[in-house]
Amino acid sequence: GKMNVPMNLAAAKSAKPPTSSGPSGSKIVTGPSVSKLSGSGLRPVFAHGSEEPASRQPMAAASDRTGSTRSSTASAASSASSLRANSTGKTSVPSQPPSKGHDPSQPGWLPSQKLKSVKCADPFASKATAFKTKFGSVFNSGGIPCRLNHGAVKIKLQWSHDPATLDLDPLLVTCAEGLCETEHPYAFAARECFRELLASDAGGARTTPLLPRIVPCLRAALTSSSKGVFEGGVDAVTQLSETVGAALTPELGVLVAPLQRHTADKQLAPKLLKALQTFEEQGGPEALKAIKAKAPTYSSVFL
Numbered sequence: 001g002k003m004n005v006p007m008n009l010a011a012a013k014s015a016k017p018p019t020s021s022g023p024s025g026s027k028i029v030t031g032p033s034v035s036k037l038s039g040s041g042l043r044p045v046f047a048h049g050s051e052e053p054a055s056r057q058p059m060a061a062a063s064d065r066t067g068s069t070r071s072s073t074a075s076a077a078s079s080a081s082s083l084r085a086n087s088t089g090k091t092s093v094p095s096q097p098p099s100k101g102h103d104p105s106q107p108g109w110l111p112s113q114k115l116k117s118v119k120c121a122d123p124f125a126s127k128a129t130a131f132k133t134k135f136g137s138v139f140n141s142g143g144i145p146c147r148l149n150h151g152a153v154k155i156k157l158q159w160s161h162d163p164a165t166l167d168l169d170p171l172l173v174t175c176a177e178g179l180c181e182t183e184h185p186y187a188f189a190a191r192e193c194f195r196e197l198l199a200s201d202a203g204g205a206r207t208t209p210l211l212p213r214i215v216p217c218l219r220a221a222l223t224s225s226s227k228g229v230f231e232g233g234v235d236a237v238t239q240l241s242e243t244v245g246a247a248l249t250p251e252l253g254v255l256v257a258p259l260q261r262h263t264a265d266k267q268l269a270p271k272l273l274k275a276l277q278t279f280e281e282q283g284g285p286e287a288l289k290a291i292k293a294k295a296p297t298y299s300s301v302f303l
Helices: 004-014 033-039 054-088 111-117 134-140 168-180 186-200 208-222 227-260 269-283 285-294
Strands: 019-021 027-029 146-150 155-159
Touching: 134 168, 134 186, 146 186, 155 186, 168 186, 168 208, 168 227, 186 227, 208 227, 227 269, 227 285, 269 285
Parallel strands: none
Antiparallel strands: 019 027, 146 155
């Protein structure tokens, strides 16, 4: 009996218990040999060398089944999206909010985009609708001895003759009519021609006889619904007052009234105040009376 005990233990140790294939290719000890080994103080060993209690085997199998289900679902979704992309030939792109105008602070803004807001004349329009004023047709036919010089920074006029030697009748009147233009290049050319022609007449001797024909054109610009045309008219009438001086005082009644209608505009208020002060400085007390008749809230610049 004493000799049989070590032999049974050696046989138990040397015996290979039956195994079965488990999850992830591991080998699990099964059968009655497990109880014999556990009774002898030994633990089952897997093929990959790790030890795992038999009570955790179902949990591991369940987690493996859950992971395989999730991976199969993800692979099916990715394959479906690839099929849709291949069938349409396009990939989905996240939508982006529309750009807010031509704001330089917006990403992707280019300096050339500011030119898109400038309204240009149609070069293929018919003669009946090509020009809004007489200035457009005269300028297009070469009746004004200047052309636009498109520089790298800004546009300027290049005269073929010195403006000081030109006859302002009817050149200055035609430019005054062009103040109502709204399309490029006629709008810029009319305002710049009017400004440079007045600057060439230092004493106003050539401009004063033309006031009865110029003032109606200026009033048309001041009563325009276009803000750009109105601003151009304010600049023109201010410069005209500086050129002819007190000769413009009899005409202030028809020029101040349109200015008074825009005094509530905070952006235009400084420009309008400068125009009224120029009228008073050039016209004296008589100009102040004419201004007060149309703009009672105006305060004298000499107070």
